[in-house]
Amino acid sequence: MIDFVFPLFGRFHPILVHLPIGILLFGVVLVFLSKKRETAHLQSIRLAFLLGGLAGLLSSISGFLQYQYEGFAWDSVQFHFILGLTTTAASFWLYYELRKNAAFPDHFRLKSSALVVLLMFTGHLGGNITHGETYLIEPLPTGIQELLGYSNEEAKGLVLPVQGWEELAYFEQVVQPILNQNCKSCHNPRNKKGDLDLSSYETLLTGGEDGSILTGGNSEASALFSRLILPKDDEDHMPPKEKRQLQKEEIELIKAWIDLGGKTDSKLGDADIHAELLEPFFEKVEIPFYPNVSVAPLSEEQLKELKANGFFAELVEKESSWLMVSCVNFPQFSESDWAKLKIASQQIAFLDLSGTQVTDQILDSIQTLPNLTVLKLNQTAISGEKLGELQSISNLKNLYLNQTQVTLEQLRPLQNHPSLSKVFVFDSPASSEESNASFSFVLEKGNYQLPPLPTDTIVY
Amino acid sequence: MKNLEKLLSELQVQKLQTQTRRHFLMDCVSKVGGLALAPLLFGCEIGKNGQAKDGLNLSERDLNPLAPLPPPFAGKAKSIIYLHMAGAPSQLELFDFKPELAKLHDQDCPESLLEGRKFAFIRGVPKMLGPQAKFNQHGQSGAWVSDYLPHFSKVVDEVAFLKAMHTDQFNHGPAQLFMQTGSPRLGRPSLGSWVTYGLGTINQNLPGFVVLTSGGKTPDAGKSVWGSGFLPSVYQGVQCRSKGDPVLYLEDPSGMSRDLKKKVISAINQANQEDFESIGDPEILARINQFEMAYRMQIEVPEVMNINDEPDYIHQLYGTQPGEESFANNCLLARKLVEKGVRVVQLYDWGWDTHGTDKDGSIDMGLRNKCRKIDRPMSALLLDLKQRGLLEDTLVVWGGEFGRTPMQENREGKVQGFKGRDHHVDAFTMWVAGGGVKKGASYGITDDFGFSGIDERTSVHDLHATLLHLMGFDHEKFTYDFQGRPFRLTDVEGELIRKIIA
Secondary structure, eight states, X not given: OOTTHHHHHHHTXXXXXXHHHHHHHHHHHHXXXXXXXXXXXXXXXXXHHHHHHHHHHHHHHHHHHHHHHTTOOHHHXXXXXXXXXXHHHHHXXXXXXXXHOSSOOTTHHHHHHHHHHHHHHHHHHHHXXXXXXXXXXXXXXXXXXHHTTOOOHHHHOOOBOSSSGGGSBIIIIXXXXXXXXXXXXXXXXXXXXXXXXXXXXXXXXXXXXXXXXXXXXXXXXXXXXXTTSSOTTSTTOSSOTTSOOOOHHHHHHHHHHHHTTSOSSOBGGGSOOOHHHHGGGBOOXXXXXXXXXXXXXXXXXXXXXXXXXXOEEEESSTTOOOEEEEOTTOTTOOGGGGGGXXXXXXXXXXXXXXXXXXXXXXXXXXXXOTTOOEEEOTTSOOOSTTGGGGGGOTTOOEXXXXXXXXXXHHHGGGTTOSSOOEEEOTTSHHHHOOOOOOOSSEEEOOOOOOOOOGGGGOOO | OHHXXXXXXHHHHHHHXXXXXXXXXXXXXXXXXXXXXXXXXOSSSBOTTSSBOOSSSOOHHHHOTTOOOOOSSOOSOSEEEEEEEETOOOHHHXXXXXXXXXXXXXXXXXXXXXXXXXXXXXXXXXXXXXXXXXXXXXXXXXXXXXXXXXXXXXXXXXXXEEEEEEOSOOSHHHHHHHHHHSSSSTTOOOHHHHHHHHHOOSOTTSOSEEEEEESSSOOTTGGGGGOOTTSOGGGSOEEEOSXXXXXXXXXXXXXXXXXXXXXXXXXXXXXXXXXXXXXXXXXXXXXXXXXXXXXXXXXXXXXXXXXXXXXHHHHHHHTOOTTSOOHXXXXXXXXXXXXXXXXXXXXXXXXXXXOXXXXXXXXXXXXXXXXXXXXXXXXXXXXXXXXXXXXXXXXXXXXXXXXXXXXXXXXXXXXXXXXXXXXXXXXXXXXXXXXXXXXXXXXXXXXXXXXXXXXXXXXXXXXXXXXXXXXXXXXXXXXXXXXXXXXXXXXXXXXXXXXXXX
């Protein structure tokens, strides 16, 4: 026969498989619609199982041809294939039972249900082959995914510990994660582009269409490396240009591994690698800027109320309870207005009272904001005598006291504050004080100058 | 109430006087047709969630398009100051030190650099032009800065350099548009508009996005570089002048007292309010809001735009002269505006196009003079923001729309009278500083002549993606639906430049 017929027929598999599913389900529905001794549908049911069986046979044949011609690995299709054949056989058998008797055979509902289960399971395995095993998992919320034992490790790519990276297995823990993230979608047992599978060391050694892709000790001669450094527009460049591209550090790591011999027993520390190269992969512990406790967010009405009272009030980010409140359009704000802020005392994380009428007394109220992280009191009559009260706000990080009457002495009580990291005192008595006192936080005094230079006046 | 009645009756009379029978007939024709068309055109009176707005369920944004919104995630920066050097400064005289280029000075350009390339003016084989500045390393970070920017050399540890920027437009207009709107063609919203649209404004008495220009001309691309494109026009940049009235027509006309103005506005607003109650179109409420904002701005804008009351040491720091239109004054204003809660301030300084066709456009003289005018002010701006703690959450961006060639410009195949460089898209330097930027970083490496980036190249889209990230947006998710599809500032490109993020 002409060469193309088999592969072409194989490609009809994805369409053909729907026939047995539809026809057999229809038959089973009729079985359940019929009463025990009722035979009205019997003819139709027979026909359904016969046609279902034949359709199953066609599907199995086309499926086998597709496996033969499209480079699927037996491992990945075997269960689907065996179950497909079983389903076909089961339909024929049920048909045979129906032919034999004038009425429903014993336990026929049970048998048909078993057929449905078989059918569904076969279909599901087939779906997994075409769409990937995580096809139904992907749309689920990450929480449920993790519950089901799926994690998104691969998408994350390479992550290395800051301490002890030298001891990592170079291939398993460094190279493979890079391949998983960037190459595996096209080079895996199910989908072997260029007849290459990069999902494990063994398959990598097998190579692809053009043979071996790894020459230990010679990265230039290894397609695994040389394809990565081809210009992006080159047809042979990997990964293809529309995909995420490897970072140069990732390429560097692969090269170093090949030059080291390209074996599984080497350690990352064996290669001549500087920690600098690994910098992008080091696990970053993100310390959130705002407090790491959970507080119920303000209701929409409460937020509206704050705004109606003249404050700028907005969440610091969409899904958050933390609030930024500013009096930029409320310069007449004074101690007596504090009551208006009380509804948000748990949520206020950023408070800007710059340019308002507040005095030192305001600190009595401010210290009731447990989650305050940034406080701005610029251009106010604050003299600083009560600053020590801020000691009790254990989240305070940045404190702005520019253009106030604060002196260095008054900052003293803030020494060793648990979280305070920056204090700004530009244009205050503190900023012009000469002192070599050191503080536990960064003290920004300002007063920067750019002394005149002779070149300032030279016109060319 | 009396005012309102007067106004309404006057309006009524005027309307009647101009209305004729023909108008009636015409109305009948056009409006009946319109009625039929209305349901076919969606998007006019349909709100975000597909329901018609009924005036009852209005969001704050419907009433006030500049109302603040929370960023998708807590970005480090809350405002941006963007310093655009229109005309494109030479990276080879300022930041990208190329000793190898000096060796080739006055020799023919190697063929390999010209192959398959197009330049704006260079024709044939030009001569190479060695660096005309003296370079030194500065600060803890050891950043290379030339003697053209002696003051800036002292603040390099605050900034992160992008030394292998590239673009794909070699003419000023399209390149400026690309740099500011993410597209070389007209019609896209500018970076500032996107940010104002996404975050609203902090100070309700000031515009959210202010533009200041210096250098005598506005950018070649015109005002579209701060335009709002397909976003509602309230998000476009408001150009303020540093000399004379900051905003034209904001001042009351002579003879019109503020009280009278207040009365006029409240009468108009009452009329609008009644209109709203009968029709229920939220646009009317937005209009009422705009009138009120304009009224409030009349006080606040002249106040914040006045630099006379700044102390002497601040004037010395910036080198400002009140009353001029200068980059220095604009830098000081930028600080004041950001301090007052303006989201985006954009400075355009014109005059950086140094082709060598005249003295002002020469690399060794004109460029030096230009540099002198920005060196102190931009360094002062960084220091002033720093000492006030504003650099914690303000982004500062500096750059032109492209770079300049390592070759001497030779338009019409002739040697120019002065030393000059042509437009160049393959490599140029920009810097960013402030909110969330890694201090003292340098990203990107160019080849020995500064012709192309050979490592860590960054595109305009990459820069935009990074700036949006620092403001709290995921550039891939920050979209606006227009003509049936979502649009992004970064189109379909842009990768975060992680190495300059702190």
